Amino acid sequence: MILKKYSLIAFSLTVLLPLSLFFLPLWLIEMEAPQYPEGLGLYININSVTGINEHGLESVNSLNHYIGMKKIKPNEIDEFKYIPSIIIGMTILGLILLFVKKRSLLFSWLILYCVLGSIGLYDFYLWEKDYGSNLDPKAIIKASGITYQPPFIGTKSIMNFNVTSLPAIGGFVLFFALSLGFLIVIYDYKTNKKIN
Numbered sequence: 001m002i003l004k005k006y007s008l009i010a011f012s013l014t015v016l017l018p019l020s021l022f023f024l025p026l027w028l029i030e031m032e033a034p035q036y037p038e039g040l041g042l043y044i045n046i047n048s049v050t051g052i053n054e055h056g057l058e059s060v061n062s063l064n065h066y067i068g069m070k071k072i073k074p075n076e077i078d079e080f081k082y083i084p085s086i087i088i089g090m091t092i093l094g095l096i097l098l099f100v101k102k103r104s105l106l107f108s109w110l111i112l113y114c115v116l117g118s119i120g121l122y123d124f125y126l127w128e129k130d131y132g133s134n135l136d137p138k139a140i141i142k143a144s145g146i147t148y149q150p151p152f153i154g155t156k157s158i159m160n161f162n163v164t165s166l167p168a169i170g171g172f173v174l175f176f177a178l179s180l181g182f183l184i185v186i187y188d189y190k191t192n193k194k195i196n
Contacts, residue, residue: 002101007188011106014181015094017173018087021046024170029150032162043168047080067148069131079123103185110181125152
């Protein structure tokens with residue numbers, strides 16, 4: 001079935017909103033401790049990792065050095081090389097499917113986006129696990145039985161830090177865009193069913 005005109009216009013938001021991830025952070029890892037009253041943490045973007053303040057990434061890397069975690073080098077993280085291309089590719093595909101106007105194809109596009117997003121989240125979890133578990137045995141500070149993996153989502157105490165990991169504004173925008181797309185497709189299907 002063909003999507004109705006107003007549904008297509010609304011669905012264009014779903015297709016275009018993920019482009020905001022080129023400007024908005026996708027994920028936030030925040031660390032709170034008494035010795036860092038100004039806050040410490042990282043924004044995970046689709047093509048980089050940055051500190052929540054000017055020297056945040058350098059501060060995190062300095063702390064990580066003491067406990068044996070690898071230095072975070074954004075230019076060495078392979079995912080940042082292809083995630084932007086995936087988003088651009090999905091946007092182009094979505095625009096093409098908007099011209100085709102078939103509800104089933106747009107629904108399939110949404111499913112594909114969700115699958116790719118789920119793979120990305122799993123990859124992020126593995127990245128966190130690797131950084132928190134594969135420690136340098138020559139580290140200055142050693143604590144047996146402790147892993148420094150941040151929580152995938154939520155808050156966790158790691159030594160004297162409270163570490164919080166949550167979607168940042170870009171993550172919420174992406175969730176909103178995909179949710180909106182599903183709602184539009186379902187609404188269009190139900191209203192067309194009533195008419196027929």
